[in-house]
Amino acid sequence: MITVEEFAAHARTWLAENMPPADPATADFFLTATQRPEAEELARVATCRELQRRLFDGGFAGICVPVEYGGQGLTPAHQTAFNREIRGYDYPAEIQASTFIPCMAVLLEFGTHEQKLRHIPAMLRGEEIWVQLLSEPGGGSDAAGAVTTATRDGDRWILNGSKIWTTSAWYGDWALCLARTNWDVGKHGGLTVFSLPVGAPGVDTHRIELVNGSREFCQEFLTDVVVPDHDRLGDVDAGWGVVTRWLHHERTISGGSPYVTGSGNRPNDGPYEPRVMVGTARRLGTIDDSHTRDLIGEGQILALVTRALVESVTRKMAAGALPHHAAAMCRLFSGTATSRRAAIATELCGDAGVVWAPGEEVSAQVARGYLVRQAACIGGGTTEMARNVISERLLGMPREARADTGPFRDVPRGPWANSPP
Numbered sequence: 001m002i003t004v005e006e007f008a009a010h011a012r013t014w015l016a017e018n019m020p021p022a023d024p025a026t027a028d029f030f031l032t033a034t035q036r037p038e039a040e041e042l043a044r045v046a047t048c049r050e051l052q053r054r055l056f057d058g059g060f061a062g063i064c065v066p067v068e069y070g071g072q073g074l075t076p077a078h079q080t081a082f083n084r085e086i087r088g089y090d091y092p093a094e095i096q097a098s099t100f101i102p103c104m105a106v107l108l109e110f111g112t113h114e115q116k117l118r119h120i121p122a123m124l125r126g127e128e129i130w131v132q133l134l135s136e137p138g139g140g141s142d143a144a145g146a147v148t149t150a151t152r153d154g155d156r157w158i159l160n161g162s163k164i165w166t167t168s169a170w171y172g173d174w175a176l177c178l179a180r181t182n183w184d185v186g187k188h189g190g191l192t193v194f195s196l197p198v199g200a201p202g203v204d205t206h207r208i209e210l211v212n213g214s215r216e217f218c219q220e221f222l223t224d225v226v227v228p229d230h231d232r233l234g235d236v237d238a239g240w241g242v243v244t245r246w247l248h249h250e251r252t253i254s255g256g257s258p259y260v261t262g263s264g265n266r267p268n269d270g271p272y273e274p275r276v277m278v279g280t281a282r283r284l285g286t287i288d289d290s291h292t293r294d295l296i297g298e299g300q301i302l303a304l305v306t307r308a309l310v311e312s313v314t315r316k317m318a319a320g321a322l323p324h325h326a327a328a329m330c331r332l333f334s335g336t337a338t339s340r341r342a343a344i345a346t347e348l349c350g351d352a353g354v355v356w357a358p359g360e361e362v363s364a365q366v367a368r369g370y371l372v373r374q375a376a377c378i379g380g381g382t383t384e385m386a387r388n389v390i391s392e393r394l395l396g397m398p399r400e401a402r403a404d405t406g407p408f409r410d411v412p413r414g415p416w417a418n419s420p421p
């Protein structure tokens with residue numbers, strides 16, 4: 001196997017010859033964007049697919065994915081080294097989450113050999129973008145409370161319900177979907193996971209506009225959507241076992257996953273890059289102000305500590321020295337640090353963070369980022385849920401009390417929820 005040092009050196013040369021430099025304007029292209037023409041958004045998606053294909057052809061896609069499924073069969077240490085090398089280059093950020101984590105990671109763990117062969121190479125080539133149909137209008141933290149229903153009809157299933165906050169669904173290709181297949185057992189016992197094309201007949205996808213103008217999130221209405229049984233992941237009614245790992249991989253969005261490029265170590269920090277922050281302070285004439293210097297220092301320390309924590313936890317989880325629940329530490333720290341860095345950048349911009357002249361893209365990006373800064377503490381599971389995982393699963397503190405035991409059919413629920421069949 002190629003050593004980590006050799007791999008990093010090869011990556012350094014290859015990246016310089018093949019990947020474009022990062023453009024701060026493309027950092028968080030969708031989430032911190034104001035409304036753009038759809039053609040411009042789709043052009044970015046096409047660029048991401050093309051960059052992903054380049055990584056694949058260059059031998060840098062799926063670094064930790066088995067060779068038989070199109071990956072490189074290397075180790076998390078190789079992926080970490082690549083994450084360091086790719087800093088400063090544009091990369092297909094929009095394909096990392098949700099396609100590689102959690103979707104590809106879940107397929108790798110629970111998919112059949114045929115399912116993996118069918119989808120994973122296509123994901124790595126940038127041909128299939130996957131999304132996760134997990135959260136529902138009735139609540140996202142309580143994933144086991146899903147009321148989207150799948151009813152068996154011979155060798156197929158009929159899905160009905162609604163999912164929400166789905167990143168990338170309006171341009172995605174395939175989805176993992178959690179549905180209830182049995183209402184007569186306890187909440188966690190009657191769930192099953194399916195895969196389905198986002199454009200399947202009966203899936204009605206609506207974009208949701210956020211406070212900053214971004215229309216990245218979607219809500220889907222599923223009406224009599226037919227899913228063949230061979231697109232089921234894992235056993236019938238055993239979906240909670242799949243979701244437990246799904247949520248784990250989702251939490252690693254903030255760092256700790258061996259399957260993504262740049263996780264917790266974003267190659268493109270956009271307006272939060274130290275050089276961009278220093279540039280802003282110089283432009284505004286505040287660079288000699290001690291408070292400004294404190295803010296820049298704090299932002300930089302938060303970025304460095306996030307990166308060090310993620311690398312350390314990733315290494316220890318891979319070596320078995322930490323349980324997989326440790327990813328919650330990265331998720332918690334990274335979420336709060338990202339949100340704080342958005343506030344720091346806004347303060348640094350002063351008035352320009354609220355009102356900016358035409359063409360002042362950095363200030364505009366900072367302002368839009370500030371409006372959605374809390375998303376960093378919600379997406380990938382909330383930081384409160386991460387605190388629960390740390391206290392209950394890592395520190396062994398008592399589990400929180402539950403009022404939803406017994407057959408799920410009898411658990412009281414709000415009027416918005418699907419009625420049991």
Ligand SMILES: Cc1cc2nc3c(=O)[nH]c(=O)nc-3n(C[C@H](O)[C@H](O)[C@H](O)COP(=O)(O)OP(=O)(O)OC[C@H]3O[C@@H](n4cnc5c(N)ncnc54)[C@H](O)[C@@H]3O)c2cc1C
Pocket residue numbers: 098131132133134135136138139140141142163164165166167168374375376378379380381382383384385388400
């Ligand atoms: C950037 C981003 C991307 C996302 N992408 C997707 C996606 O692709 N697919 C998808 O399905 N969903 C996605 N989501 C939705 C996300 O998973 C949910 O928003 C999240 O799980 C919280 O669910 P909720 O919004 O329904 O809040 P709720 O679950 O209703 O929670 C409301 C508040 O109560 C707190 N809370 C709830 N239960 C507990 C508890 N037991 N202990 C302590 N506090 C608790 C929560 O932390 C939160 O602060 C995304 C969200 C964001 C912001």
